Amino acid sequence: xxxxxxxxxxxxxxxxxxxxxxxxxxxxxxxxxxxxxxxxxxxxxxxxxxxxxxxxxxxxxxxxxxxxxxxxxxxxxxxxxxxxxxxxxxxxxxxxxxxxxxxxxxxxxxxxxxxxxxxxxxxxxxxxxxxxxxxxxxxxxxxxxxxxxxxxxxxxxxxxxxxxxxxxxxxxxxxxxxxxxxxxxxxxxxxxxxxxxxxxxxxxxxxxxxxxxxxxxxxxxxxxxxxxxxxxxxxxxxxxxxxxxxxx
Amino acid sequence: xxxxxxxxxxxxxxxxxxxxxxxxxxxxxxxxxxxxxxxxxxxxxxxxxxxxxxxxxxxxxxxxxxxxxxxxxxxxxxxxxxxxxxxxxxxxxxxxxxxxxxxxxxxxxxxxxxxxxxxxxxxxxxxxxxxxxxxxxxxxxxxxxxxxxxxxxxxxxxxxxxxxxxxxxxxxxxxxxxxxxxxxxxxxxxxxxxxxxxxxxxxxxxxxxxxxxxxxxxxxxxxxxxxxxxxxxxxxxxxxxxxxxxxx
DNA sequence: GAATTTCATTTACCTATGCTAATTTGGGAA
DNA sequence: TTCCCAAATTAGCATAGGTAAATGAAATTC
Numbered sequence: 001x002x003x004x005x006x007x008x009x010x011x012x013x014x015x016x017x018x019x020x021x022x023x024x025x026x027x028x029x030x031x032x033x034x035x036x037x038x039x040x041x042x043x044x045x046x047x048x049x050x051x052x053x054x055x056x057x058x059x060x061x062x063x064x065x066x067x068x069x070x071x072x073x074x075x076x077x078x079x080x081x082x083x084x085x086x087x088x089x090x091x092x093x094x095x096x097x098x099x100x101x102x103x104x105x106x107x108x109x110x111x112x113x114x115x116x117x118x119x120x121x122x123x124x125x126x127x128x129x130x131x132x133x134x135x136x137x138x139x140x141x142x143x144x145x146x147x148x149x150x151x152x153x154x155x156x157x158x159x160x161x162x163x164x165x166x167x168x169x170x171x172x173x174x175x176x177x178x179x180x181x182x183x184x185x186x187x188x189x190x191x192x193x194x195x196x197x198x199x200x201x202x203x204x205x206x207x208x209x210x211x212x213x214x215x216x217x218x219x220x221x222x223x224x225x226x227x228x229x230x231x232x233x234x235x236x237x238x239x240x241x242x243x244x245x246x247x248x
Numbered sequence: 249x250x251x252x253x254x255x256x257x258x259x260x261x262x263x264x265x266x267x268x269x270x271x272x273x274x275x276x277x278x279x280x281x282x283x284x285x286x287x288x289x290x291x292x293x294x295x296x297x298x299x300x301x302x303x304x305x306x307x308x309x310x311x312x313x314x315x316x317x318x319x320x321x322x323x324x325x326x327x328x329x330x331x332x333x334x335x336x337x338x339x340x341x342x343x344x345x346x347x348x349x350x351x352x353x354x355x356x357x358x359x360x361x362x363x364x365x366x367x368x369x370x371x372x373x374x375x376x377x378x379x380x381x382x383x384x385x386x387x388x389x390x391x392x393x394x395x396x397x398x399x400x401x402x403x404x405x406x407x408x409x410x411x412x413x414x415x416x417x418x419x420x421x422x423x424x425x426x427x428x429x430x431x432x433x434x435x436x437x438x439x440x441x442x443x444x445x446x447x448x449x450x451x452x453x454x455x456x457x458x459x460x461x462x463x464x465x466x467x468x469x470x471x472x473x474x475x476x477x478x479x480x481x482x483x484x485x486x487x488x489x490x491x492x493x494x495x496x
Numbered sequence: 497g498a499a500t501t502t503c504a505t506t507t508a509c510c511t512a513t514g515c516t517a518a519t520t521t522g523g524g525a526a
Numbered sequence: 527t528t529c530c531c532a533a534a535t536t537a538g539c540a541t542a543g544g545t546a547a548a549t550g551a552a553a554t555t556c
Contacts, residue, residue: 059384061384061385061388063388063392063393063474064474067392068392069387069388069391069392071387071388072384082330082373082376082377082380083377083380083381085373085374085377085483086483087483088374088377088483091381091478091479092384125330125333126336128330128376129330129331129332129333129336131380132330132331132380132383133331133339135380135383135384135387136307136309136319136320136340136383137309138387139317139319139383139386139387139390140309140311140317140319142387142390142391142435143317143390143434143435144311144315144316144317144435145311146512146513147512147513178532178533178534179533179534179535180533187390187391187392188513188514189513189514189515190533190534191513191514191515191516191535191536192512192513192514194534194535194536195535195536197534198535210523226311226312230339231339235333235334235335235336236335236336236337394542394543395542426502426503426504427503427504427505428503436543436544437543437544437545438503438504439505439506439543439544439545439546440542440543440544442504442505442506443505443506443543445504446505458552458553
């Protein structure tokens, strides 16, 4: 299984080879996107929905004064299915944060995949649930964690999410955010991101250089963050009846 | 159509009487919940999912130091379908903020409703999309809006959401949050909520007394908030113009 | 209707983070 | 290799919002 989306889904609930093939076909129409290029513009009709196959992208909103808030990070294997609707204009923009490969899948094909393959339906439903949990956690981050905790939490989350699709190498992973991007994820200023990044370094928790992040002391980092990975975990093995599939 | 959930869904895409009946049946198992009582506890198995029929509830997380962040407000007609998964433990808690009526619907029945009635499926999908948009907007609120803007934005959002189900009376509506609750929604302290609430009052934008909120100058309030209701709107509507403002 | 609890309000003081602006670093382009 | 530009770093000052503690005003309860 090479397809990142299939890997991501199969992490939430098991997929067989046929499922993986179906997913792979969904992703057949893909495109290379350079860093800083738009994957989706505000107001675009979402006739198709994006699936990240390689690279990172950010979903964001721009304020009147020009400041930006990133509302979600799309890592390899992430898709915008539930956030989009055929013929509905997008209300957020998405940019590639590094050179990426993005598939543009059709809603119809996905709907058909979900309906014809209950395991895919279950996996998608569960994937959607986890995405919601991630968003809720981001609200908690900006609302109630201070800058250091917030930063530590995001690093833990990124690690956990990348680990699901095998994109970590020990405790290291590719982390393409600039400090400006990082600030827009955390709701901070770039200057403050710099300060707190150094604090994490000085405290011996992480190492970050030329977009390569190494978590030196994972336990300590999770302690700082108050990170509990439960929210990212798949559902317990559900009694897989025909009825529990997401038939939308 | 009396069922709040049916009203809410039919706002996102039209439902006929039969659809409404199906929805109504889904809600047959309902329960009265007193203010401050749990609707869902952390770790509960979500064999059923809650639907608000009357009253307000809050979805929240508690931090190590005891502080709380509310990650979503459940208004009449709101449901936790996509955030839940049969047999999966809840990771957030939900409390009633005022005396409420909550239906507990079964996943199986809902799945069947979605499958047998395409209009319900479409409405649910669209409802889920809007809920995601609301969450994203909350991230933007806490991340990039200052206290006053944030507060104004939430009031605008509450008004718009209540208007969808006909729970506003002119520019007034029931607003049961205490200042402590409000603080936990906005990621502020109760003291600061008090300060900013008074500012909104002194500037002649709102009136709030014994849980009754009146928006005195809606346009000005939206200006302060930088509120753009587009994200709450159903799919497939004409592009935003002055007169399509929620049709209110 | 007195007692009690919950909410709202106010004040004074404090700190985490923002803001501005200058300087340095480093990785790619030529 | 050199240059160049985006990114990172540093410093000094400014402020929005936090903290703590006390008081007043409404609701609830008995």
